[in-house]
Amino acid sequence: MSGPSAPRTRPREPFDRRIARAVQAVTGRALGPHQTAIVRIGFSLTWLVFLLRELPHRHEMYGPDGPWSWELARRLTADNRAFTVLMWSDGRVWFEVVYGLAVLSAALLLVGWHTRAVSVVFMVGVLSLQNRSVFLGDGGDNVLHLAAIYLVLTRCGQVWSLDARRAARRSASRAAVKADRGPREDIAGPLLWTVLGGFLLATTWFSDVTGEWWLPVLLWVLWLGHGLWWLVCRLAPGEPRTLLDVLANLTHNAALVVIMAEVCLIYATAGWYKIQGSRWQDGTALYYPLHLDYFSPWPALSELLGASGIMVLLLTYGTVIVQIAFPFTLFHRKAKNVLLVAMMLEHAGIAVLLGLPVFSLAMISADAVFLPTAFLVALGARVARGRDRVLGRRSAGTLPEQRRAGEEHGPRTLVG
């Protein structure tokens, strides 16, 4: 980390030079590879846990005969034009297929298998189920909904993914056999692309009942983009490919900025509205959620925490201070990290005290975009060591994070 002293130690660079470097940075690399990967892992895990937990309740929540019936959903989505493939058919089979695919896509995104394609399926699953029964969600669903859309635009599989492992293996074997161009062709990528193409045709066919126009358009652009990337990698590996790489980096970096800004907006909104409330001002606010039937799974624990007026005051004020301060601390690394830890701990507390584990996991996943790279790399190395120990494997040693970000950029799309 450069720290604030870095610019002072060297002669000041001219403005245009700095701009050029910045432009090179946002076009040359997909920034924050570990941050985007941890966000990907966090949200896919959240959705996977949620879907598995709700498996016995899935019909009641999203099924055609649930209380929010298919017909009611049709009437609402005809009005609000929210994206959901569940409006294609009111059959039970279709519903089971969509739910199953949502579970599968969450699991595959978690491990980073053909990340770019799977992230699209993941988004379609999240949007379809959530928009089908919008009155079931809470803040956790809301943040997941947004993250699912933004993640599609990121290169979130650069590290900690099967994609990264495959790319590392390929570049290793390419180094070994210099003459050989492309050791084993990946079949799964083109196959996936073809299958998703069929799905895309269906989306276009049903576009009247699928939601607003821009989402199918986005899906087409992504699909064609993946195809183009595959072609260019094989036919024009020179400048055209570099250009596509630049475009992908740009999109990634833009989406990363949006994700980070979203997290700040979440805390800013939550904090600034709170200071307007009399209960947050007099320091008793925390007491009330602890005594709501819907948010007190452990009444004895809630009672214990709510019994001390001073404790409630400290936590109430602390919450507001942390939420309002957080966006501003981004300009100071240490302060940011302290607040980040505080927020994650608070969410962990909320998970237990208010009985909102899925909400908390989603919020922690969003916070994770601000975790420092050094911490994430160390965490990754530790997890890898733990995994190797459990599996009784000898550690590979050389590449603790499977693949260093920014080095040789192998094809990272589904067909790569």
Place this chain on the structure above:
Amino acid sequence: MVSTLWITEWADRDRGGMDADVGRDIDADVDRGVETGAETGAEAGVEPAVETVPAGSAGGGIMALSLPYQVVAAVALAVAGVFVCVHLAMVFLHVAPSNTLTKRHGQAVDDWIYPEFEQNWKLFAPNPLQQNVSVEVRAEVVTAGDGRRTTDWIDLTAQDAEAIRHNPLPSHTQQNELRRAVDFYLNSHSDDGTPNGTRGQLSEDYMRRIAMLRLDGLASLEGADVRRVQLRAVTRPVPAPRWSTEKNDHTASYRDFPWWRVTDADLPDGAARSRAEAAAPSRTEAGR
């Protein structure tokens, strides 16, 4: 006017929905939140651009391109930049309190945001909910033996609370379904109980179907034919903390919904099936 109608259609915020008392608005000027690229960007390399990015040497980036390609990349950069700024501005205006800009251009903001980017982060704000709202139902049933009778009030929220108690991972069906449905109902009806537009109608159907689903699971109504149902919302203020000098009114207030005739459309068969399927695990959860 069409546009205002559309806004009201959405005004009660479908997503999110942590309990909050929506109160007064004052200006919360927080658009600093938008400029956040700095930190992670710095860690990942935006700022080290000042020191270490090897221009072009990684074989990528705009420096590695010839002029025509550079033009394309530059245009893409500009488009991406503008898009990010516009999107963040729209999201900011969406979550900010009503202000001069949103009063003038609210429609443009809504067009951009709804439905997919809708968000509500007033988590327990401005004030946390300070009352427990219970939904109770009673039914007019016909049984083979003693003809037509009206049941006592059955507390549906108490069923949820029971299911949530000592449950480390409550389901949305227990924590959100009824809670948000009654919110939706109250938001889409005027105080005298008239529905506002289609959403009012939808919320009535929804409440009725939830009620029928819950009644379906009751052993006491086994074999009875439910003809009509009535719901009511009971609001009980959370008592003031013991350590506080405040005194608040403990008395519950009631809001009766009209009697509704039950039709076949209100009987959620499939959901009942799923209930039966869920019954086994949820019973063990309660037993723990």
